[in-house]
Amino acid sequence: MKQKPPAPWFNIANPAIRTDKTVSVIGAGIAGCTVAAALHRRGFQVTVIDRHQQAGQEASGNAQGIVYPKLSARDDLLPRVNLAAIRAASHYYQPFWQAGLGRQCGVLVVPENQKARDDFLLIGQRFADQPQLVEAVHGESIEALSGIALQAQLALYFPTLGWLPPALVCQQLLALNGIPLLQADIASLQYSDSENSWQLRDREQQSVINSETVVIASAYDCKQFEQTSYLPLRKLRGQITQLPATAESRKIKTVICGEGYITPADNNDNHSCGATYNKDLFTTELRDQDHRANLQQMAATDAGLAAVLGQPDSSQLPGRANFRCTTPDYLPIAGPVPDAAAMLSDYAMLRRDAKALITTSGRYLPNLFVNCGMGSRGLSYAPLTAELLANQIAGQMSALAQGEEQHKQEQPEEQPKQQKKQQEELCQAMHPARFLIRDLKRNRI
Numbered sequence: 001m002k003q004k005p006p007a008p009w010f011n012i013a014n015p016a017i018r019t020d021k022t023v024s025v026i027g028a029g030i031a032g033c034t035v036a037a038a039l040h041r042r043g044f045q046v047t048v049i050d051r052h053q054q055a056g057q058e059a060s061g062n063a064q065g066i067v068y069p070k071l072s073a074r075d076d077l078l079p080r081v082n083l084a085a086i087r088a089a090s091h092y093y094q095p096f097w098q099a100g101l102g103r104q105c106g107v108l109v110v111p112e113n114q115k116a117r118d119d120f121l122l123i124g125q126r127f128a129d130q131p132q133l134v135e136a137v138h139g140e141s142i143e144a145l146s147g148i149a150l151q152a153q154l155a156l157y158f159p160t161l162g163w164l165p166p167a168l169v170c171q172q173l174l175a176l177n178g179i180p181l182l183q184a185d186i187a188s189l190q191y192s193d194s195e196n197s198w199q200l201r202d203r204e205q206q207s208v209i210n211s212e213t214v215v216i217a218s219a220y221d222c223k224q225f226e227q228t229s230y231l232p233l234r235k236l237r238g239q240i241t242q243l244p245a246t247a248e249s250r251k252i253k254t255v256i257c258g259e260g261y262i263t264p265a266d267n268n269d270n271h272s273c274g275a276t277y278n279k280d281l282f283t284t285e286l287r288d289q290d291h292r293a294n295l296q297q298m299a300a301t302d303a304g305l306a307a308v309l310g311q312p313d314s315s316q317l318p319g320r321a322n323f324r325c326t327t328p329d330y331l332p333i334a335g336p337v338p339d340a341a342a343m344l345s346d347y348a349m350l351r352r353d354a355k356a357l358i359t360t361s362g363r364y365l366p367n368l369f370v371n372c373g374m375g376s377r378g379l380s381y382a383p384l385t386a387e388l389l390a391n392q393i394a395g396q397m398s399a400l401a402q403g404e405e406q407h408k409q410e411q412p413e414e415q416p417k418q419q420k421k422q423q424e425e426l427c428q429a430m431h432p433a434r435f436l437i438r439d440l441k442r443n444r445i
Contacts, residue, residue: 009347009362009433010424012336016366017196021045023393024200024211026186028055031371032217033170033179034092034382038390039215040177047209048174049200051185055174056167059219059322062240064263064272065166065379066255067093069107069158071134073122077429081331084426085377085384087133090160092383096172102164105264106254108137108145110152110302120156134158147253150304163255163263163272164379184208186218189225191366198368213367213393216337219325222372227365230340232328232435233373237281239290239321240274241314248308258301260294262309271309273298274319275376284321291317326375331430333373334385335392338433339363347440354441362433369393370432388427 021044025036028050036046048055067089072079090104097104111117124136137157143149145157174181187203198214199207220235222228243249245265252264252271262273274297276290291314299306327333342363349356371389374381390396428434439445 007428007437008359009338009343009437010428010431011361013361013363014366016364018212018367019196020212022197022211023047023213023215024049024198024209025215025217026050026200027216027218027221028052028170028174028181029058029060029217029219030056030166030170030378030382031219031374031385032215033173034386035215035217035371035389036179037173037177038386039393040179042390042394042396044213044393046177046179047182047211048179049182049184049186049208051183053181053183054167054171055181056170059324060166060170060378061322062167062272062320063165063242063268063270064102064163064266066107066163066257066261066263067161067379068257068261068377069109069134069156069161069380070377071123071127071156073119073126077426078330081384081426081429082377082380085380086158086161088384088387089380089382093162093164093169093379096164096169097162101168101172102162103264104160104162106145107158107161108142108254108256109156109158110142110150110256110258111154112258112301117154120154123156132159145254146256147251148248148304148308150256150302152258152302152304157254161255166379169379182209187224189214189227189368191368196366213369215369215371215389215393217371219372220323222325222370227337227340227368228370228432230436231333231370231373231432234326234328235282236324236326236375237278237283237321238275238324238376239278239286239294239319240272241291241294241317241319243271243273243309243312243317245269245271246308246310249310251308256301256305260297260301262298262301262305270318282323284323286319286321288315290321291315291319294319324375325372327373328435330375331373332371332375332381332385333430333432334371334388335369335427335431335433336364337368337370338436339365340436343433343436344440344445347437350437350440351443367393385430388430 023044023046025032025048070082188201190199197210274294346360
């Protein structure tokens, strides 16, 4: 695959001076806590700020979250990022699984339609020499892995993935690294050139903390800040359902995904399943119709699931609803925050000619970064984007070099220069400036 050279906007024209290594991370969900831990390991003095007293109380608050795989037979950017993400995640969560948080039980994905079946066959062929990553399984092997009789005759099995309680992971990341959690509702950021630092203010415009570097990791709330208000984020409600285990459903040994997903029973003898995708609905109150929709998703995923779950009364089921933060291209956002006005000026020629050759490097706000837009794959993306951001802030090698380490071993003939270009391409795919450049080229701004 021919690699494109780094885009000029990807290079920072005005790198900021860093002296005291203080970092404030806004948001104590999985995106904020993973990047806080990654920065702490690199010697930064990190404070996490959140409106709640405990970490992981919003989108990261579900009882069971899955490390969700999404691969493709094609070598497009989205599946390439997903591949790097699940490789990084399966390694990252090992200590948590070994400590008894969740289970590395594997994830079994059954096809939703004929196109998916065809894709699964191609994926199985593409990764045939990597059964430790993913394997196409058939017939009786599916029942042996899942623990129950499923009707699917083909599935993809990811042996090193599983489920976790995201809030407990967030809390442990802070506790194990001695990272303080400051309760405050940050509403605005103001930069002082003389002090070379950001002042974080609450909704009463009271100063909460000053910090040389800031990482905004507050999901959809990133849009409330003037500096990141341009991001095309969407707030999408999701409701999960907790199902009481039955004698038959307790046999489920692995996460099963298809139209929806279901986890093996947890320590409270409940399965988690879901989740809904509710557009333009902004309530966290549970809705019976969404519980019914989740049960229908289970039946649509595989009739074998419906058989073992029985017929629970949807009106009596517990669950949880919160909001995903999604992006138009389904990729997360991780990187330095551009000076939007400067970038629109420097690359204005793209409005007239999308292919115009502009060599000007991008201008960025000093020591301001963002980590958001993970949709329903926060557990999967967060370890990768956290390392990516921490390495950028510390001026170290790209995290994708770690996330793709196995991939490089599988292609020993690939030269380091080519590897670097591939890593840069994936970093650009998740870069916060990509939306400004795309909209300029489409003459939308």
